[in-house]
Amino acid sequence: MEILFLCVVIFLFLLAVFDLSVGVSNDAVNFLNSAIGSRAASFKRVLIVASIGVFIGAAMSNGMMDIARHGIFRPEHFSFYDLICIFMAVMVTDIILLDIFNSLGMPTSTTVSMVFELLGATFVVALIKMAGGIDLGFNDLLNTEKALSVILGIFLSVAIAFFFGTVVQFLSRMIFSFNYRSNLKWKIGIFGGICATAIVYFLLIKGAKDLTFMTPEVKGWIKAHTGLIILCCFGFFTILMQLLHICKVNVLKIIVLMGTFSLAMAFAGNDLVNFIGVPLSGLASYQDYIANGGGDAHGFLMDSLNGPANTPIYFLIGAGVIMVVSLATSKKAKNVTKTEIGLGSQQGGDEMFGSSRISRRLVRWTLSFLNWVRGITPPRVRRWFNRRFNVDETIMDQGASFDLIRGSVNLVLAGALIAFGTSLKLPLSTTFVTFMVAMGTSLADRAWGRESAVFRITGVISVIGGWFLTAGAAFIGAGIIVAAMHYGGHWVMFLLAALTIFLIIRSNRRFSKKNDAENGGDALFQAIITTQDKTQTWPLLLMYITEQQQGFLAYAEEKYRDITAAFIGDNAGVLNKAESSLAKQKTVLKNARRKETLCLRHLTREMAIEKSTWFYLSNNLCMNILYNLRRINEVCKEHVENNFMPLPPRYATECELLRTRISTLFNDTLELMKSGDIAAISVLRRHCDEIKDIVSDTYHRAHDQLRDGDTSAMAVLYVYVNMLQETQEMVSSIRKYLRAFAKLRDSEFRSRPALSSASLE
Missing domain, CATH: 1.20.58.220 (Phosphate transport system protein phou homolog 2; domain 2)
Structure with a gap:
């Protein structure tokens, strides 16, 4: 039986490699969208900056591995066989769901899928154990308090990201206007200083305690001098950005690239656990079972998983390499990128979604509300806002979907929110946060005109609906699969492994054919409108x-x-x-x-x-x-x-x-x-x-x-x-x-x- 379990662990790691490739098509692409959409730099340069962020962020992800080890279930009440079935069900379900959503061009959430797969599989195994006569309840088997905080953190991030994206972009646009080049002067130094300081604070100070090479003394010094560090960073970066602007350097492009770096770093620090957390937990369980299990897979309890994860650095760096290679070569990544950039485009473009009744109602109610606000706003104030929000003065590079001001806000704000969630050990969804920040900033920028608002609201609703669909499908799918493996034994495991491989091959072939058929028309359409x-x-x-x-x-x-x-x-x-x-x-x-x-x-x-x-x-x-x-x-x-x-x-x-x-x-x-x-x-x-x-x-x-x-x-x-x-x-x-x-x-x-x-x- 030890050989069987070793094969299962190896298969989990093989699936993790593919999961990293599929997941980067869906999640890691989020930190490229703003840089690509604003044309801040060539794709190669953006990819290099993002790759550096991924490598550094991977080293910070060790603390998040605890979510997969004991964040959803209480391992001291589960046997080694129970957890192997749970981990196998999670990985199989995750691969199938993510590949289907990516092939459809819909950005789903790896965080949502992992959490609800773990929850669904654990829930079913808990039912089986309780039906078998064990004298324990759900509170003893499921870490309900932690699971609830994780789920609330995921779904509250939708509203929080959209709200802050709208407010921050509104304030930024009010300060700089769409003709931002004539309004930079001394403002750009302060803006750049705030952005750079936010990146340093959230990614280094908040994330420093999870770095594998940080000593307790250094951590204590950083904590004690946080205010001084922030003040010094703000002063230094404000002066630096102002000097660069005086030297005719485009500071906004630097901020966008810094934001790309920060979001890539936040992504790797937060979401890497979604891809390799389960296989690493499976490996730790197998090592403990071989050392102490005595061959009793059904009776050996896994209380060792309650300890902290000490993930070897080569696993983290290896995962970063796979993500970077996949990001550079994935056609599916470009398909998902097209969805988010299209919904936030400042110009009219290919509206990928139709209209729905709820979107038409929302647009009608919003127009009525705006007419009421206009009626009570003094004419002088209205004229001032119209000058600051004059879309006809938009300054964008050739082929860009939005300007550098919005690209900067998208990246810095999303990175800050994700890093803050990571510091609280909450696996916030990178997809949720980056997508909703982008939608909030596009709304504040008047990118949703009367001719496109219905279609874009329908798109946002469709994407959010896809996330909730992911949650339900992940919970039910993992529950069914874990029940089949629990009762069917190793033959069902082999059958599911073969089925997973078959579905992966078929899905990739189908996507390649569809992509080849669409490329010509899309290229011609883009050539016309640009x-x-x-x-x-x-x-x-x-x-x-x-x-x-x-x-x-x-x-x-x-x-x-x-x-x-x-x-x-x-x-x-x-x-x-x-x-x-x-x-x-x-x-x-x-x-x-x-x-x-x-x-x-x-x-x-x-x-x-x-x-x-x-x-x-x-x-x-x-x-x-x-x-x-x-x-x-x-x-x-x-x-x-x-x-x-x-x-x-x-x-x-x-x-x-x-x-x-x-x-x-x-x-x-x-x-x-x-x-x-x-x-x-x-x-x-x-x-x-x-x-x-x-x-x-x-x-x-x-x-x-x-x-x-x-x-x-x-x-x-x-x-x-x-x-x-x-x-x-x-x-x-x-x-x-x-x-x-x-x-x-x-x-x-x-x-x-x-x-x-x-x-x-």
Whole structure:
């Protein structure tokens, strides 16, 4: 049995390595967001600064390991086998949950998952022990007081981070305004001194007691002279920042990089326990069992875990190396970064989320409240605030999502809050704090305008909902897994290990395919909204519109073939899948139209007036085609699911010939769009008229048969007639679309040759 438990411990460490890679995609990326979003430095420089912070923070994380050892359960009442099952359940559940959320691009919380996995697994094992006749209650088995303080600390950090983010950014913007370069002067020295002093205080003074190489004498001296250290730091950094500003050095970029360092350090000091705390506790348990257990895994109690964790430094540094390498190479990290930066962007961008009823209500209530505040505020005060918060004066580097003032506040404030929680031995969620600070600062900066507020509030609610979903899924998932292992023994452990490996491989392959499919369109969209050359905006936008609509028409042709074949073949499964796919495609079309509308704003006024009519017409016609397909599928699905009579053979043959004509029309349209030969559009439009006539004749024959024919075939003929009607409307939409496409392309071909996607590379 010792070999089995050794294998389990080794597997825990293998999962920890992957957990570090997955977790850094989700959590460690938080300390890069503000530096990337404000373009304070190149990605390589930001990564170097963050890496240094991670290494130093890793050395400070030893004190937090106690959360995994005895923060949730009371180890003196659990056997070695109980804890091995708990640790295995936590790691397996953690890997699955984090990988799923990262693949969806949703920033979840490793702290929430670890705490609730430990809580769920311990709760179930406690139930099993109590059912087995042990004379102990939940208070004896669970460290309820500590667990409650940890959970409250996690969820209260949401409100605290959002509140302080809003207030501090409001004050900072009131002092500096959006045109901050004209308001720096002597203020920048004080601002830099406060930021640097906050970093020193929270990360060195508050965290010093957890450094593995600190002696008690040095700790005592720091504690006794804290006030003097703070005062000296403030004076030194204020003078230093002011001198740098006089020497024409961009002090705000230095503050952002210092903040990146501090947040990376706070992250490693607080969240490293989420990744390696459980495997290290498993190793400590195994070593104690081998030394003192006497081979009795079910009877040997683990009261040794009540002692302090003395984690070897090479474990901490090794974990830091894995995190840095994963951070630099992870595609999923960039996906999660895109979510947070997009929700806090000062400019209009790709709104990743739709609208919801609660977000629409919140925006309406907020607007009403702001109108009331405006009404009672003196005009002079209103004018002063409007000058300080004039978004039109925003100073941002090329491609940035927000300015350096907000980037500084995001990083310094989040790092300070996390480090303060770490000093209290509370594993605050780095994701919670950094995300909510960023949302609070974006709100104070008026980044949530009337046209984007609904979508961004929906995004925040979705992300927070994902965190709570993580808590519930972690609690239930870990409980189920630990129960299966407790009763199933080592065979279930092996089975779960194999299942975990399979899910990891499948999830990564799926994410790679999805990422490859999305990269091209996203790159083109970003090129459009960031280009400063107005003459290049329309050619790029035309290329983007064409690629998006080509993709939709190819999808429509495929779905029309699938739906008609499923109706002829009486296949309900294909029709069910088509219904779900068509519903998702509606969201895709709406998002594409929103992004293209944002791009239209970057055109010159004359070009926007000329092209907007045909742009909106082409989008509406694509939506009409989608509605035609949905109405065809809806009626066919209902008919087939009710097991009514299938389409008679002579109508089936007729329908297949018609389907071939429609597919050819779609393919000819796609070929024309690819070649850009607008001279051939008139020929293709005449072909549409011919197909419409054929569909009309087929419709009238079927309608006559429906009126005069066999009553037993009335139900299927009704579905067939509906299909023909919708097909005729769809062909009509394609004909109108070709005209709109010609109008969009006309001026492009008069002024310049067609562009291709390759020209972006």
